[in-house]
Amino acid sequence: MAKKSRKKKLTKKTPKYIFVVGGVMSGIGKGVAASAIGRILKSKGFTVTAIKIDPYINVDAGTMNPTEHGEVFVLEDGYETDQDMGNYERFLGETLPSINYMTTGRVYQEVIKRERNLEYGGKNVEVVPDIPLEVIRRIKDAQKKAKADVTLVEIGGTIGEYQNIIFLEAARMLKGQHPNDVAVVMVSYVPIPHNIGEMKTKPTQYAARSLNSVGLQADVILARAAVPIDAKRKEKIAIFCNIPADRVISAPDVASIYDVPGNYEKDGLGNILTDVLGLERRKTNLAAWTNFVRKSKTSKKVVNIAVVGKYFMSGEYVLSDVYLSIIEAIKHAGFSQNLRPQLTYLDSEKYEKDPSRLKELSDYDGVLVPGGFGTRGVEGIIAAIKYARENKVPYFGLCYGMQLMVVEYARNVAKIPDAHTAEIKPQAKNTVIDYMPDQKEKIARGEYGGTMRLGAYPCKLRRDTIAREAYKNADKVLERHRHRYEVNLNAVIKLTEAKLKFSGVSPDHQLMEIAELPKEMHPFMLGTQFHPEFLSRPLSPHPLFVAFIKAAGKRKSVTPGVKFSAFPSTTHSNK
Ligand code: GLN
Numbered sequence: 001m002a003k004k005s006r007k008k009k010l011t012k013k014t015p016k017y018i019f020v021v022g023g024v025m026s027g028i029g030k031g032v033a034a035s036a037i038g039r040i041l042k043s044k045g046f047t048v049t050a051i052k053i054d055p056y057i058n059v060d061a062g063t064m065n066p067t068e069h070g071e072v073f074v075l076e077d078g079y080e081t082d083q084d085m086g087n088y089e090r091f092l093g094e095t096l097p098s099i100n101y102m103t104t105g106r107v108y109q110e111v112i113k114r115e116r117n118l119e120y121g122g123k124n125v126e127v128v129p130d131i132p133l134e135v136i137r138r139i140k141d142a143q144k145k146a147k148a149d150v151t152l153v154e155i156g157g158t159i160g161e162y163q164n165i166i167f168l169e170a171a172r173m174l175k176g177q178h179p180n181d182v183a184v185v186m187v188s189y190v191p192i193p194h195n196i197g198e199m200k201t202k203p204t205q206y207a208a209r210s211l212n213s214v215g216l217q218a219d220v221i222l223a224r225a226a227v228p229i230d231a232k233r234k235e236k237i238a239i240f241c242n243i244p245a246d247r248v249i250s251a252p253d254v255a256s257i258y259d260v261p262g263n264y265e266k267d268g269l270g271n272i273l274t275d276v277l278g279l280e281r282r283k284t285n286l287a288a289w290t291n292f293v294r295k296s297k298t299s300k301k302v303v304n305i306a307v308v309g310k311y312f313m314s315g316e317y318v319l320s321d322v323y324l325s326i327i328e329a330i331k332h333a334g335f336s337q338n339l340r341p342q343l344t345y346l347d348s349e350k351y352e353k354d355p356s357r358l359k360e361l362s363d364y365d366g367v368l369v370p371g372g373f374g375t376r377g378v379e380g381i382i383a384a385i386k387y388a389r390e391n392k393v394p395y396f397g398l399c400y401g402m403q404l405m406v407v408e409y410a411r412n413v414a415k416i417p418d419a420h421t422a423e424i425k426p427q428a429k430n431t432v433i434d435y436m437p438d439q440k441e442k443i444a445r446g447e448y449g450g451t452m453r454l455g456a457y458p459c460k461l462r463r464d465t466i467a468r469e470a471y472k473n474a475d476k477v478l479e480r481h482r483h484r485y486e487v488n489l490n491a492v493i494k495l496t497e498a499k500l501k502f503s504g505v506s507p508d509h510q511l512m513e514i515a516e517l518p519k520e521m522h523p524f525m526l527g528t529q530f531h532p533e534f535l536s537r538p539l540s541p542h543p544l545f546v547a548f549i550k551a552a553g554k555r556k557s558v559t560p561g562v563k564f565s566a567f568p569s570t571t572h573s574n575k
Pocket of ligand 1: 370371372373374398399400401403423482483484485486
């Protein structure tokens, strides 16, 4: 008996952890780096999960303005998180639970709750070690939940700043507990100042030292730079940062984020990591992935998609991050059809100032209205939807894009006077989009954080509809939500009589989840109350995005790519 249990102990795999931290500056793609590492290890047959830590006080990402934070990615269980969680899900092809995301606010909230519940047994609860211990508890919980061989933990922010120090402390403590099971990957930036024209490694050296100063040593350095790093600089980084030169991995700018796993493998990153962690070496099999990447490069026929919305600009800069999952979902769908999507962001406010500009929408093969909140630009969006409907431009509306499609149809086709959404005009006679139950009270009480209808809910698909056909005749699907308003049941009969079909409904038929126009009336006019973009994956594009792109691909203005580039470029037209 004793012998048996000993044997069991010896063969039991110990979980491994990889911390991904950033050196020098933010915005160099730590999230994509962590995702790509995950893909490589998964393709070696390891079970992988990924955790994102954001150092801000917000308990979740839901209360932040998208122009401030980028996209809010909603997990299946409804937690509102950072866009990197979307990258992980797309690269890993996994559904991640909320334990895999934490912020400073979330961690403190939990510790304070426990203290209030006397769970610390009367002891003095301190920032150190109690906060890092809570971080470690969450990391281990996530590992257990996923039964992960390897758990990736990305620590947001940059080494050397105050905000994330407590999380680096958690990494140090975890390494202390499990010295052979923790690896640290530093994603660093290696600039080439244009007046010098030479790759400079000094900032990376300082970053490595800052990391040392909190008790951590990088095992691998990913050298982010405009071009591949040469042998001489690898040597230099190796000497000054205490690692062998072959553990400095070239991470040049790439045309597409999906190129990254293949690129890392050129430098053998997968085997390096398994060696560092004491895992057995296994073959990397990126065949399906590479096939997708190849398709993205050979798809030449351009399909022009207009994204009409408002969260596009931050100062002088275009913010495509706000719509990251939508952009990726369009790419996945496009490449699956051998089409190369070209996205143009159109600010809807210009249509309010000058409706004659709406006709530019005819130049596009499809119009997409993403989710959104509030009043600004809404009448412009409604005008754009009307234009797409009347001129038979394929239209896809996501959440707010569906609600405003219903408002437009109510006003102009069903002839419901004063039709609007309660979000903008609660006093309207016909709020065809109305508050969901409880939402009015929540708003009145000022309870905004985490109180929308969030996460995955089932949607029943009606027969003989575009939606059901797209979903390959499925009866029921599960999709992710994030909204406070919904189609008013009192308006449904009138809208249906006017030929708007509610092709997807909640199982109790109380919530309208998909609205569409019959094929005879329009090539593709469909809106979803949910956010299908959150479920699109490179290797399994979302069925509704595929249906939209197919419809757009059939439109006359499809032109052969003039200047071929591997991935769709995005442009902002605000002229
Ligand atoms: N503002 C709308 C609502 O709250 C739509 C939200 C969204 O597009 N995600 O219902």
